Amino acid sequence: MRFPSLLTLSVLFLGATALPLSDADADALDAEIHELLKRETAEKSNYQFKSRHGPGPKPPLPPLPPTPPVTCDDFWLARIDHEGVAPYAPTAGYQVWRNVKDFGAVGDGIADDTAAINEAISSQGRCGPGCTGSTITPGLIYFPPGTYRVTAPIIDFYYTQLIGNPGCPPVIKADFNFVGRWVLDTNPYQDGGVLAWGATNVFWRQVAHFVFDLTDVAFDTEIAAIHWPSSQATSLSNVEFRLSEAPGTRHQGLFIEEGSGGYIGDLVFYGGNQAMIVGNQQFTFKNIAIYNARTAIEHFWSWGWTYVGISITNCSTGWDLTSNNGTSVNVGTITIIDSSITDTPIGIAYAWPNPNQPNVGNTLIVENLDLENVPVAVRGPFGTVLPGTTSTTTSLTIPAWGRGNSYDENSGPVFFQGTFTPPTRPSALTAPGGRYFTASKPYYEDQPLSAFLTAREFGAKGDGSTDDTRALNRLFEAAAKRRKIAYINAGMYRVTRTVFIPPGSRIFGDSSFPVILSSGRYFENPTRPQPVVQVGNRRGPESEGRIQWSNTIVSTRGKQPGAILIEYNLATTRAGQYSGMWDVHTRIGGFAGSDLQLTQCPKTPETPITSANLDVDCVAAFMSMHITRNAANLYQENNWIWVADHDIEEPANNQQITVYAGRGLLVEDTRGPLWLVASSVEHHQLYEYQFYKASTIFAGQVQTETAYYQPNPDARLPFAPDARYHDPELLTPGDSGWGVRAVDTTDLFIYGAGLYSFFDNYDVNCSQVGTGTRCQQRILSLERSRATIYNLNTVGTENMVTIDGVDQASYLDNLNGFISSVALVETRDLVV
Numbered sequence: 001m002r003f004p005s006l007l008t009l010s011v012l013f014l015g016a017t018a019l020p021l022s023d024a025d026a027d028a029l030d031a032e033i034h035e036l037l038k039r040e041t042a043e044k045s046n047y048q049f050k051s052r053h054g055p056g057p058k059p060p061l062p063p064l065p066p067t068p069p070v071t072c073d074d075f076w077l078a079r080i081d082h083e084g085v086a087p088y089a090p091t092a093g094y095q096v097w098r099n100v101k102d103f104g105a106v107g108d109g110i111a112d113d114t115a116a117i118n119e120a121i122s123s124q125g126r127c128g129p130g131c132t133g134s135t136i137t138p139g140l141i142y143f144p145p146g147t148y149r150v151t152a153p154i155i156d157f158y159y160t161q162l163i164g165n166p167g168c169p170p171v172i173k174a175d176f177n178f179v180g181r182w183v184l185d186t187n188p189y190q191d192g193g194v195l196a197w198g199a200t201n202v203f204w205r206q207v208a209h210f211v212f213d214l215t216d217v218a219f220d221t222e223i224a225a226i227h228w229p230s231s232q233a234t235s236l237s238n239v240e241f242r243l244s245e246a247p248g249t250r251h252q253g254l255f256i257e258e259g260s261g262g263y264i265g266d267l268v269f270y271g272g273n274q275a276m277i278v279g280n281q282q283f284t285f286k287n288i289a290i291y292n293a294r295t296a297i298e299h300f301w302s303w304g305w306t307y308v309g310i311s312i313t314n315c316s317t318g319w320d321l322t323s324n325n326g327t328s329v330n331v332g333t334i335t336i337i338d339s340s341i342t343d344t345p346i347g348i349a350y351a352w353p354n355p356n357q358p359n360v361g362n363t364l365i366v367e368n369l370d371l372e373n374v375p376v377a378v379r380g381p382f383g384t385v386l387p388g389t390t391s392t393t394t395s396l397t398i399p400a401w402g403r404g405n406s407y408d409e410n411s412g413p414v415f416f417q418g419t420f421t422p423p424t425r426p427s428a429l430t431a432p433g434g435r436y437f438t439a440s441k442p443y444y445e446d447q448p449l450s451a452f453l454t455a456r457e458f459g460a461k462g463d464g465s466t467d468d469t470r471a472l473n474r475l476f477e478a479a480a481k482r483r484k485i486a487y488i489n490a491g492m493y494r495v496t497r498t499v500f501i502p503p504g505s506r507i508f509g510d511s512s513f514p515v516i517l518s519s520g521r522y523f524e525n526p527t528r529p530q531p532v533v534q535v536g537n538r539r540g541p542e543s544e545g546r547i548q549w550s551n552t553i554v555s556t557r558g559k560q561p562g563a564i565l566i567e568y569n570l571a572t573t574r575a576g577q578y579s580g581m582w583d584v585h586t587r588i589g590g591f592a593g594s595d596l597q598l599t600q601c602p603k604t605p606e607t608p609i610t611s612a613n614l615d616v617d618c619v620a621a622f623m624s625m626h627i628t629r630n631a632a633n634l635y636q637e638n639n640w641i642w643v644a645d646h647d648i649e650e651p652a653n654n655q656q657i658t659v660y661a662g663r664g665l666l667v668e669d670t671r672g673p674l675w676l677v678a679s680s681v682e683h684h685q686l687y688e689y690q691f692y693k694a695s696t697i698f699a700g701q702v703q704t705e706t707a708y709y710q711p712n713p714d715a716r717l718p719f720a721p722d723a724r725y726h727d728p729e730l731l732t733p734g735d736s737g738w739g740v741r742a743v744d745t746t747d748l749f750i751y752g753a754g755l756y757s758f759f760d761n762y763d764v765n766c767s768q769v770g771t772g773t774r775c776q777q778r779i780l781s782l783e784r785s786r787a788t789i790y791n792l793n794t795v796g797t798e799n800m801v802t803i804d805g806v807d808q809a810s811y812l813d814n815l816n817g818f819i820s821s822v823a824l825v826e827t828r829d830l831v832v
Helices: 006-014 023-045 070-074 114-122 469-481
Strands: 097-099 108-112 139-143 147-150 160-164 171-174 182-185 205-213 223-227 234-242 251-256 263-270 274-291 295-313 317-321 331-342 346-350 363-372 374-380 383-389 396-407 414-419 452-454 463-467 485-488 492-495 499-501 506-509 515-518 530-535 548-556 563-568 579-588 619-627 634-643 660-667 674-682 687-692 695-705 738-743 746-756 776-778 780-783 787-795 797-803 806-810 819-826
Touching: 097 114, 114 139, 114 147, 171 182, 171 223, 182 205, 205 223, 223 234, 234 251, 251 263, 274 674, 274 695, 274 746, 295 695, 295 746, 295 787, 295 819, 317 331, 331 346, 331 746, 331 787, 331 819, 346 363, 363 374, 363 383, 363 787, 363 819, 374 396, 383 396, 396 806, 452 469, 469 485, 469 492, 469 499, 469 506, 515 530, 530 548, 548 563, 563 579, 579 619, 619 634, 634 660, 660 674, 674 687, 687 695, 695 738, 738 746, 780 787, 787 797, 797 819
Parallel strands: 097 139, 108 147, 139 160, 147 171, 160 205, 171 205, 182 223, 205 234, 223 251, 234 263, 251 274, 263 274, 274 295, 295 317, 295 331, 317 346, 331 363, 346 374, 396 819, 452 485, 463 492, 485 506, 492 515, 499 530, 506 548, 515 548, 530 563, 548 579, 563 619, 579 634, 619 660, 634 674, 660 687, 674 695, 687 738, 695 746, 738 780, 746 787, 776 797, 780 797
Antiparallel strands: 363 396, 374 383, 396 414, 787 819, 797 806
16 A cells, blocks of 8 residues: 555656546647657658568457357356355345356347446445445456447456456457447546545456457547556456557557556557556566557556566557656656567657756666567667667567666666676576566366365355364365365455465465465464464475465464464475466455454554553564475465555545564575565565575565554564574664565565655655655665665665665665666675
C-alpha cells in the first residue's frame, strides 16, 4: 500500500497527467508525448516496413480460434467439484466459483453477454465500486471456451479472478456499437474522477487465458481492451489483444495509469495506436510480443520498470519514454533485458529536455537487446544517441547500454551514457542461448480430472475454525506419492502445527487464493521458531527433489512470535529441473480472521513505544520466509511478502494499523541458483530482504517498504538480533530496518529495485520532495559481497547505498522527481 496522496505527489513531482482524461485531453497528451519525435516524420514516411523474412506486407492477424471442439470442454478446472467456501462472507450459501454460463452468458458471438458476465462477477453482495476493499467475498469467475460479445464494459470487482480455458481461450469481443472507454474495467472511475479503489490498494486479482478482440470497433474510437490500475499480488497472463491496424487507429491494448505493481506476462498484441500505454510505481513485464502497433509501449510515467523477454515487430517506435511537461520528464527508470526489436524505425526514445530537471531523469539500462532492421536503437531529445541497423538478414546485439549515475565501492556518482561491459551471467541462471531462465505458471490443462486430489476429499474444511493440519498433510503426502496434483479448494485453513510439502508435490490453489493460517501456542515461542509451511527437509530424506506451488496465501492469526510462515529447504539438483512458486504470498494481519485488525492493533504514533508497553498480541510472526542453506534451483514469480500496514476490510476504510513481524525474506542459498521475478517484501522490523552467504541470484523488479511505524519503535523492537539467523546488529537508536542487506554474497544480480521509506512514525512529510527531511538514513547494505544492481530507486532515504559500512550514494546527487535513482551499482572487485 501507499499513502493516499501518492498519485497526487506523482503528478506534482513527476509531471504525470491527472486522470481520467477527456478525449480532447487525451489527444493533447498524445501530441505532447510525441512532440519530440516529430522531427523523425520524414524518416518514417520513407521507411519500408518489412516482415521478419524480408520486404513485404505487415504480418496479418492470425485467425480467431474456431468454434471450440468437444475437447475444449475437458479442462479440469471446469469439471472438478467446486466445494470452496468463504467463511466470513455475509451471504448464506455464498458461491466462490462462478461459471458465466450459469448466469446466462451464451458465448456464441451473437448474444449480448454483457449483463450476464457482470451478474456473475457482482452477485451475492460482493465488493464492487463503493466498497473500499474486502477479502471476505472472493470470486473465481470462469469463462468456458466461446466468443462473448459485449456492448459495455465488464466491471471487475475486488478480490476477483477472471479465468478462461488455457487450451481454448475464450474471446471477449467488443461490439461495433460498444459504449465505454475500456472493455474490461478493473477499477472504474467514479463521480468526481476518482477510481473505485485507490490503485495502490488493489491486491490479489488475476486475469488469465483470454483473447480481447476490438476489431469490430471503429478504428478512430479511443478504446482500450483492459484498464488495469493495480498493485501487488496481481497478474495478467496468457492474454491476446486484437486491435485495429488501420492508419490513424486510436485503439489501445493495455491501459495503466497508476498503482504499485505487480506482474504481467505472456501477452501478445496485434495492432493499435499503442499496444500498451502505462504508468505505475513499478512493474515487471515478462514474455510479451507486440506486432504492428504504432507505438509498442508508451509510458505516462514510472519510477522503476523491468522488461524481460519483450519482442517488438513492425511498429513505428518500440519504447516511447518521452512523456514530459516541458521542463521535466515523467519516466524515472527503465530496465530492458533479453529482448528484441524488428522492423521498427526507432527502438527506444527518451526525452530529458532539461539536464537539470531532474538530474538523472530517463535513467535507462539495456542488456542483451537484439535488433533487426531498426535504424535508430536509442533516440534522445536531440537526435540519434545509439545507431541501430538496417539489415534485414543479420541481427545486431547490444550487450549493454545505459545512461545515468553509477557507483562502486570506490567512486560515484559518475554519470555515463553509452555502452558498458555487462556482468558475466552464471550458466546456472540462464536458459540455452544465454537469456535468463524464466518459467510460466502451470495450469495443468493437459491433465485429466483424475490427476487431481482435493483438500475436501481429505477432510479439510477451510472454514477458519476447524484444525485442518492433519488433512492438508495427508493431502500433500498422498498427492506426492501417487504423482497427483493437490488442489486446495477456496477457504481459510487453520493449522496448529507445521504443514509439510514433500518433494514431488504439485500444488494448485483455487485461483481465489486459499489461505493457510497458523494458530495457537505451537507458533508462539520466538526462541524456537516453527515453520507454518515447510517445503522439504534441511537434510536427509526428502531434502532433494522438486515442487510446483501456485495460488496460495500463508498467514498467521493473532500472536505468533515464533512463526516462520514458509521455510523452503528443497534442493533441486537434477540437470534441467527446477522448483517453482507462482503467486504464493504471505499476508500478516489486516484481514478478517487474522485477529490483527484495526480493533486489535491500531496505530499509536502519539505514544512512544518501548519494550514495556509494546502490544505483544500484535507480534504476528518471527519471519515471513526462509530459504535455507540446502535449497537450490528455486524459481519464484509474483510473490508478495506483506505485513499489513492497514486494515483491508471495508468497515475499516483502509485505516492504518501496527502489526509486528521480525524478518522478511532470508536467503541462505549457498548453492543457488535462485530467481526472484516480480518480488516484493514489505513492513518487517529488521529487514525486508537479507542475503547471507548466498550465491547465484537473479532478482527483478524487487520492491520494499519500510515499516510505517518505525522509528517508533525503531528496528531494535520487538525482536532482538538473533545470531542463528544472522540478524543485523542495529544498535543505533532511531534506526529503521534494511530494505536489502547482502552479506558475504556472490553473483547477486538485481535488475531494478524500488526501496521505499514513506513514513517516519506514520508522518509522511519526510518523503516529500523539497522538505529537506528523510524518513530513514540507510536502506541498502552490501557487506563483503559481489553484486550488480541496475536502476536502484529509493524514496525517503538519506543514503541510497552503503558498502562495507561506508555510505556511497546520497539521494541529493540522484534526484529523479519523487524518487532518487542510480543506474548502476557494482561491487565486482570484492572477494568473499
